[in-house]
Amino acid sequence: MATITTTEAGAETGGGGRRLVDTVLRARELSILAALIVLVVVTTAANSSFLSQQGVKDIFLNASILALLAVGQTMVVITRNIDLSVGSVVGLVAFASGKFVLGHDRNIVLVLILGMAIGAVCGLVNGVLVSFFRVPALVVTLGTLYVIQGLDYYWAHGQQINAADVPNSLLELGSGSVLGIPYLPLITVVVMLAVGYYLRSYPSGREFYAIGSNPDAARLAGLSIRRRILTAYACSGILAGLAGVLWLARFGTVVADAAHGWELRVVAAVVVGGVAIVGGLGTVYGAALGALLLTTIGSVLVVLKVNSFWQDAISGLLLLLAISVDRLLSLRVTRALRRRNVRHGA
Amino acid sequence: MAPDAPVKTSSPGALPNPVTRLVRWDVIVTALLIVVFAGGALGTPDFATSDNLSFALDDLSEIALIALPMTLLVVAAEVDLSVASVLGLSSALLGALWDAGWAIETIIPLLIIVGAIAGLVNGLLVTRLGLPSLAVTIGTLTLYRGLAYVVLGTKAVAQFPQNYADLATKTVPGTPIPYPFALFIVAAIVTAVVLHATGAGRAIFATGAQEEAAFFAGIRVKRIKLLLFVVSGVVSAFAGAIYTLRYGSARADNGLGLELAVIAAVLLGGVDFDGGRGTLGGVVAGVLLIGLLRNLLMLRDVATEIQSIVTGLLLIVSVLTPRIIAGVREARRHPRGSISASSQ
Numbered sequence: 001m002a003t004i005t006t007t008e009a010g011a012e013t014g015g016g017g018r019r020l021v022d023t024v025l026r027a028r029e030l031s032i033l034a035a036l037i038v039l040v041v042v043t044t045a046a047n048s049s050f051l052s053q054q055g056v057k058d059i060f061l062n063a064s065i066l067a068l069l070a071v072g073q074t075m076v077v078i079t080r081n082i083d084l085s086v087g088s089v090v091g092l093v094a095f096a097s098g099k100f101v102l103g104h105d106r107n108i109v110l111v112l113i114l115g116m117a118i119g120a121v122c123g124l125v126n127g128v129l130v131s132f133f134r135v136p137a138l139v140v141t142l143g144t145l146y147v148i149q150g151l152d153y154y155w156a157h158g159q160q161i162n163a164a165d166v167p168n169s170l171l172e173l174g175s176g177s178v179l180g181i182p183y184l185p186l187i188t189v190v191v192m193l194a195v196g197y198y199l200r201s202y203p204s205g206r207e208f209y210a211i212g213s214n215p216d217a218a219r220l221a222g223l224s225i226r227r228r229i230l231t232a233y234a235c236s237g238i239l240a241g242l243a244g245v246l247w248l249a250r251f252g253t254v255v256a257d258a259a260h261g262w263e264l265r266v267v268a269a270v271v272v273g274g275v276a277i278v279g280g281l282g283t284v285y286g287a288a289l290g291a292l293l294l295t296t297i298g299s300v301l302v303v304l305k306v307n308s309f310w311q312d313a314i315s316g317l318l319l320l321l322a323i324s325v326d327r328l329l330s331l332r333v334t335r336a337l338r339r340r341n342v343r344h345g346a
Numbered sequence: 347m348a349p350d351a352p353v354k355t356s357s358p359g360a361l362p363n364p365v366t367r368l369v370r371w372d373v374i375v376t377a378l379l380i381v382v383f384a385g386g387a388l389g390t391p392d393f394a395t396s397d398n399l400s401f402a403l404d405d406l407s408e409i410a411l412i413a414l415p416m417t418l419l420v421v422a423a424e425v426d427l428s429v430a431s432v433l434g435l436s437s438a439l440l441g442a443l444w445d446a447g448w449a450i451e452t453i454i455p456l457l458i459i460v461g462a463i464a465g466l467v468n469g470l471l472v473t474r475l476g477l478p479s480l481a482v483t484i485g486t487l488t489l490y491r492g493l494a495y496v497v498l499g500t501k502a503v504a505q506f507p508q509n510y511a512d513l514a515t516k517t518v519p520g521t522p523i524p525y526p527f528a529l530f531i532v533a534a535i536v537t538a539v540v541l542h543a544t545g546a547g548r549a550i551f552a553t554g555a556q557e558e559a560a561f562f563a564g565i566r567v568k569r570i571k572l573l574l575f576v577v578s579g580v581v582s583a584f585a586g587a588i589y590t591l592r593y594g595s596a597r598a599d600n601g602l603g604l605e606l607a608v609i610a611a612v613l614l615g616g617v618d619f620d621g622g623r624g625t626l627g628g629v630v631a632g633v634l635l636i637g638l639l640r641n642l643l644m645l646r647d648v649a650t651e652i653q654s655i656v657t658g659l660l661l662i663v664s665v666l667t668p669r670i671i672a673g674v675r676e677a678r679r680h681p682r683g684s685i686s687a688s689s690q
Contacts, residue, residue, distance in 0.1 A: 082480075133673075135665040136619040138425075138480075142606060143665075146658025154651035261603065264427070264484050277478045309495040316489025320471065323485065327475050 028274040028326065032289045036296060043300045050303045057182060059292075059299050061250065064184040065090075065243045067291035069262070070269040071192050072239035074287040075199070075232040077270055080212040080279025081130055081137035083233060086240040087262035088149040089122045093244025094258045095152055098161030101248075105167045115245035116238045122148060123237015124230070131229035145263065156256035163252025174249030184246060188288065191239065196284045208232060213280025269294050272322045294319075371616030371668050372628025379635045386642045393645055396522035402641035404515060404592065407526035408433065408585040408601065410633045412608045413615075414530075414537045415578040417629045419479075420612055421541070422571055423554040423621025424472060427483035429582040430604035431490035432464045434597075436586025438494040441503030441596025450510050457583045464490055465579020469572035487605065494598035503596040514591035526588045533581075538626040550574070554621025610657055611636050614664045636660070 044051045069086050076083045093115045101111055122144065129140045163171065173183050199205040207228050211218045218225055248254055267277075273290025275282025297318060301311045387394035412429050419426050436457045443453045464486070471482045517524050523531070541547040552560040553567050561567045590596045615632030617624030639660075640653045 129662065129666065133666055133669050135662075135669060139613050139619055139661060139665045142610060142613070143658040143661035145606070146610070146654045146661065148658075150651045150654030150656075150658060153654065154649055157649075157651075264487065267480075268484050268488070271481045271484065277481045307496075309499050310492065312488050312492025313496055314492065316485050316487070316492050319485040319488060320482070323477055323481050324471065324475055327477050331476075 028329075029283065029286045029289060031325075032273065032286065032293055036289070036293055039293075039296055039300055043303055047303050050300070055299070055303070059296055060185040061182055062299070063292045063295035064188040065246055065250065066262075066265060066269055066295060067288040068188045068191060068239050068243045068246070069266045070273065070287040070291040071188075071195050071284045072236035073266050073270045074273075074275050074282060074284045075195065075208060076137075076236050077267075077275050077277060078199075078208050078212045078279055078282055079229050079232050080215065081229060081232065082141060082267065082277075083123075083126060083236045084138065084141040084263045084267075085122060085126060085144040085148055086236060086243075086266055087259045088145050088152060089119050089237060089240035090244045090247055090259035090262060091257060092122075092148050092152040093118050093241045094247040094254045095156050095161065095256060097245050097248050098166065098254045101167055101170060102161065102165050105169070108169050108173060111170060112242065112245050116241040119237040119239070119241020119244065120234055121237070122240070123234040126237065127230035127233030130233065131226040149260075153256045158256070161248065161252075161254040166248065166252050170245075170249050171252055172249075174246065174252070184250065187242075187246070191242075192284050192288045195235070199284065204228070209280050211279075265294070266291075268319050272319055274326055290322075371664060372625045372631060374667070375615060375628055375631040375635055375664070379631050379638070382635060382638055382642065386638065386645075390642060390645050393642060398641065398645070400517050400522040400524050400527075402637055403522075403527040404524035405641075406633060406637035407524065407530060407592070408589050409604065409607050409611055409637075410527065410530045410630075411533065411585045411588070412578075412582050412604070413611045413629055413633050414533055414626075415574065415581045416608050416612050417615070417617055417624065417626055418537070418541060418550055419571075419574050419578055420609075420617050420619060421554045421621060421624050422550050422574055423557065424479040424571055424574070425483065425609070425619075426465075426468060426479065426575060426578045427605050427609075428464065428468060428486040428490055429578060429608060430601045431487045431494065432461055432579055432582035433586040433589060433601040433604060434599060435464070435490045435494040435497070436461060436583040437590040437596045437600040438498035438598040440587055440590050441501070442497050444506065444596070445503050450507060454584075454587055457587055458580050461579040461581070461583025461586075462576050463579070464583070465576040466572070468579065469575030472575065473568040473572050491598070491602075498596065498598045500598065504594055506591055506594060506596075510591050511594055514588050526592065534626065534630055541626050546570075551622055554623075556622070607636075607657075610661050614660055616664065632664075 040051065049055060069090070073083055073086065096118055097111050097115045100106060100114060126137075126141055126144055129135055129144075130137045176183055178186065199208060207218070207223050210221070210223060211225050211228055215225070244259075247258055251258075269291035270282070270287045271277060271290070272293060273282065273286035273288070275287050275290075294315065297315055298311060301314060302308070306314070383394075392398055412433070416426060416429065439457060439460060440450075440453055443456070444450065468479070468483055468486055471477050471486075472479045513525050515524065518528050521528075541550065549560070549565045549570055552563065552565055553570055557567055586600070589600055593600075611633045612624075612629055613619060613632075614636060615624065615629030617629060636657060639656060643653050643656065644650070
């Protein structure tokens with residue numbers, strides 16, 4: 001895939017390099033899409049009920065929350081940071097909004113705002129610690145993971161939110177649909193497109209990539225690194241907050257350890273989606289597709305009646321396969337670029 | 347405990363971050379440890395009893411053991427998130443094979459081989475393909491845990507021979523130190539010597555501080571990393587056997603989430619996550635601090651949830667304090683100078 005484009009890249013070295021990289025990135029998303037399609041076709045051939053309306057709807061519903069978190073995580077990861085606290089933010093917000101609506105008929109917008117506000121606070125704490133004190137992101141967010149999770153457990157103290165106590169308007173958000181499209185995936189797609197458009201088409205959005213791919217150069221270029229990193233964490237927190245409310249809307253029943261351990265699932269989705277963990281590379285579309293792929297694999301294994309004990313092993317194997325193929329591909333691109341630069345004396 | 351020389355020799359000017367040279371976090375953690383211990387002994391009657399301390403130490407065994415290779419890996423600027431899954435896989439294998447009538451004496455060497463293979467897979471993916479270890483080990487974390495379920499399902503196997511169960515729970519005669527923790531002490535001494543007093547240790551520091559420079563200095567960077575991943579796998583698998591015998595129950599989900607606790611202990615011990623800096627003494631102090639603090643909170647009937655909060659706060663404070671102190675010093679030295687230009 002990579003080598004095809006090298007032949008046509010004679011015109012202008014800089015633009016050609018960009019185009020080549022763009023092509024590969026797009027190829028990256030296309031290859032996830034291709035993998036998805038192959039997976040769906042093969043599974044449908046084996047079991048025709050897989051593509052039933054309900055089956056497809058379930059996959060999209062299940063993938064939306066993960067994809068939403070993956071979009072937020074992408075913003076953080078492209079700045080060469082990481083946010084491990086997202087899982088615990090989802091848990092905290094799901095429980096907090098559950099407590100908030102308990103027995104009341106709250107306005108749904110109010111619930112969403114509250115959830116996102118809690119998420120924003122968590123994200124800002126991470127962001128301030130990482131950007132202003134320049135402490136390693138992994139340590140900070142591992143710390144806040146524990147703190148937020150502890151607060152959540154302490155507050156919940158074994159209590160549980162039951163679907164019966166959640167107002168119907170909120171549950172409707174989790175199960176209802178408009179024009180046949182369920183709300184959850186709709187929200188995720190809107191968020192994904194908005195963030196994707198911002199990152200790609202706004203100068204400030206592109207700064208996220210600049211910061212991640214070369215922090216020193218970004219600093220010398222006078223980019224407002226602190227503000228961008230703070231923004232990335234705030235967005236990740238807000239989206240985790242939104243995901244928390246949606247979690248409550250989707251499941252109705254919430255115990256304190258909702259989304260426990262999701263931080264690594266989210267990072268896995270992002271990595272499968274072609275976002276480089278070392279920063280500077282990747283798109284929110286890829287990350288969301290990664291989340292969709294991971295979720296679909298889970299459903300496929302169920303439909304194909306693969307022993308459920310094999311599911312984790314296969315998911316892990318596919319994750320390793322995805323990052324290995326991606327790496328081999330990018331190594332080839334680098335080699336191709338270098339060869340061409342030598343030819344053009346650049 | 348650990349000599350401080352390697353910290354200075356590790357990166358002469360390689361990373362222009364003066365923070366850990368100005369403030370020795372491992373010293374602060376050790377002081378904190380003493381304060382917690384003294385405070386506990388004075389304020390909580392049941393704390394300083396030999397029964398309680400040996401319980402607290404035994405409870406810490408696996409985290410402590412795995413923290414040793416994790417320290418070496420983090421110093422070499424890598425990380426292994428799959429350790430708890432290797433522990434679980436090892437536990438599941440132990441259960442399944444014991445159930446099938448194998449002898450423990452045969453199973454344990456086999457577990458160690460499996461651990462070595464698990465580490466080798468991590469190491470090869472990281473060193474041969476040049477993949478980031480964070481991504482690789484998130485993958486193998488899922489894979490190895492999955493294999494644990496493949497091996498044992500959701501069954502639990504119990505009824506292990508008494509003499510082995512005793513080894514995992516009884517204390518060394520005449521001391522309050524449980525056998526697994528005694529093993530940790532020996533292993534910690536060996537690791538400290540390797541890391542701080544041998545050429546291999548200096549090579550690990552150099553690798554983590556500036557991989558390229560280390561490579562051109564003739565250090566076999568990739569081989570070191572590969573070896574460290576293998577050691578990490580072996581120790582995690584062995585910890586799986588201890589865990590299983592200690593609780594008397596082999597389960598595929600044993601040690602779920604333990605990887606974050608291990609990393610928390612290592613980072614609390616002052617090891618720089620960017621590699622190239624840290625002391626094993628600091629890690630030992632960090633491990634003990636987390637363990638004793640949790641035990642103390644438990645004795646004082648503080649909700650277990652608070653322990654999680656305390657761990658998290660400690661972790662944040664442990665990275666924040668040295669930076670703030672360094673920032674203040676920097677500001678004093680150059681009242682109007684820009685901090686941003688000086689580091690990273």
